[in-house]
Amino acid sequence: MGEFLIEGDAGIRAFDRLVFSDMVGLRTGRCRYSSILNEQAGIVDDIVVLKLDDDTLYVVTNAVPLTRVSETIRSYTRTARDLSDATAKIDVQGPLSRQVLLKAGLKDIEPLKYYGCCRTQWRGGAIIVARAGYTGELGYELYTPNDLAPALWEELLDYEEVEPAGLGARDTLRMEMGYTLYGQDVDESKTTLEASMGQFVYWGRGFIGRDALCLRKEKHDYQVRTGIRSKDRRSPRPQQEVRYNGEAVGVVTSGTYGPSVGCGVGMAYVPSDLAAPGTELTVGPKDLPVETAAFPFYKEGTCRN
Amino acid sequence: MYPEHLRYTTEHEWIRDDGEVFVVGVTDHAAEMLGDVTYVELPRVGMAVAQGVEIAAVESVKAASDVYAPVGGRVAAVNEELEARPELVNEDAYGEGWFLKLEGVKTAEMDKLMDATAYRRFVAENV
Numbered sequence: 001m002g003e004f005l006i007e008g009d010a011g012i013r014a015f016d017r018l019v020f021s022d023m024v025g026l027r028t029g030r031c032r033y034s035s036i037l038n039e040q041a042g043i044v045d046d047i048v049v050l051k052l053d054d055d056t057l058y059v060v061t062n063a064v065p066l067t068r069v070s071e072t073i074r075s076y077t078r079t080a081r082d083l084s085d086a087t088a089k090i091d092v093q094g095p096l097s098r099q100v101l102l103k104a105g106l107k108d109i110e111p112l113k114y115y116g117c118c119r120t121q122w123r124g125g126a127i128i129v130a131r132a133g134y135t136g137e138l139g140y141e142l143y144t145p146n147d148l149a150p151a152l153w154e155e156l157l158d159y160e161e162v163e164p165a166g167l168g169a170r171d172t173l174r175m176e177m178g179y180t181l182y183g184q185d186v187d188e189s190k191t192t193l194e195a196s197m198g199q200f201v202y203w204g205r206g207f208i209g210r211d212a213l214c215l216r217k218e219k220h221d222y223q224v225r226t227g228i229r230s231k232d233r234r235s236p237r238p239q240q241e242v243r244y245n246g247e248a249v250g251v252v253t254s255g256t257y258g259p260s261v262g263c264g265v266g267m268a269y270v271p272s273d274l275a276a277p278g279t280e281l282t283v284g285p286k287d288l289p290v291e292t293a294a295f296p297f298y299k300e301g302t303c304r305n
Numbered sequence: 306m307y308p309e310h311l312r313y314t315t316e317h318e319w320i321r322d323d324g325e326v327f328v329v330g331v332t333d334h335a336a337e338m339l340g341d342v343t344y345v346e347l348p349r350v351g352m353a354v355a356q357g358v359e360i361a362a363v364e365s366v367k368a369a370s371d372v373y374a375p376v377g378g379r380v381a382a383v384n385e386e387l388e389a390r391p392e393l394v395n396e397d398a399y400g401e402g403w404f405l406k407l408e409g410v411k412t413a414e415m416d417k418l419m420d421a422t423a424y425r426r427f428v429a430e431n432v
Binding site: 169171232235256257259 | 340341344366368
């Protein structure tokens with residue numbers, strides 16, 4: 001991931017123009033999902049911003065487009081500091097994550113609500129914690145200086161509640177929730193509207209890409225990201241063609257078997273009139289039957305508990 | 306783990322000569338590469354296949370891949386247990402995780418397949 005520190009009112013105001021969400025009004029101790037768009041409203045990156053203090057933002061970006069994003073952020077906000085190379089990130093996710101972090105001595109996390117954040121200390125080192133994640137479950141994201149990360153990792157793994165999880169496991173969890181993966185489901189060729197994330201946009205303010213986004217919204221001439229689910233254990237797969245009555249209408253961007261829901265789940269871009277839940281489609285070389293469905297597929301997630 | 310009494314293909318299938326029939330599955334190595342197997346698509350019993358033809362498919366949370374007939378023959382039986390318990394492929398690739406049985410096999414085609422030593426070397430060279 002990429003991490004950036006933006007300090008001071010002028011810096012925050014400059015950064016505010018670069019993203020589609022209100023950054024000036026973000027309250028201290030809260031996080032907000034947002035995106036950096038280009039002038040054509042293509043998604044340069046999707047990000048989460050933590051308001052650590054009244055005059056400090058901590059911006060978390062994806063690793064894939066990091067060079068471009070780093071240049072963009074620093075050109076708009078000259079005082080922004082790129083901490084990516086000095087920062088490690090450990091996600092602790094699952095219904096037991098709160099009690100594990102309390103055992104590890106991170107008492108400051110106890111009052112955090114969903115999308116809350118705080119600064120705290122661990123063994124004398126400064127770390128940042130956001131109650132957020134990519135799994136749909138109660139969970140925390142820990143940002144630590146590189147030199148502290150191995151000891152923190154070792155201590156966490158020592159708890160019997162904790163197991164390491166790889167990308168395959170994380171991918172099933174995020175797909176069951178309908179969360180996008182940057183570079184696979186969204187990228188600069190897609191706007192926020194196509195990505196079906198228009199509800200996150202703060203329209204009543206100026207930001208890069210707003211004019212283009214408004215124009216697209218008026219014309220409504222685009223495909224949209226929708227959930228798809230199979231009727232058995234077979235799964236849709238990325239890059240597969242989507243067909244409606246045998247005719248090619250779109251493409252699958254993510255798909256896997258959803259262990260928690262017992263069927264194949266995924267996401268695809270289709271014309272907006274086919275995106276309504278319950279539309280019967282087929283995907284891939286064997287015409288796997290799927291139907292469109294609203295996110296999330298898994299509705300028992302504990303992330304807000 | 307690659308049992309000595311099996312023959313292997315470059316597509317990571319195994320085959321065992323049981324006398325009357327030949328039993329086919331995918332190797333431990335294939336199962337490990339796939340991760341948790343979530344679905345196995347099996348052929349119709351009675352279907353005739355030639356060596357190297359697509360005969361089944363296997364899906365996991367990570368990927369989907371085709372399974373090819375190690376030798377030609379006719380499908381005598383399929384492992385219906387895999388429909389409900391595809392995880393048997395991970396748990397017991399050479400036992401309960403078998404895919405199908407072939408009859409009417411041209412045994413000469415078995416000679417083209419790898420033995421355990423050759424397959425172990427093939428895996429080591431192709432990881």
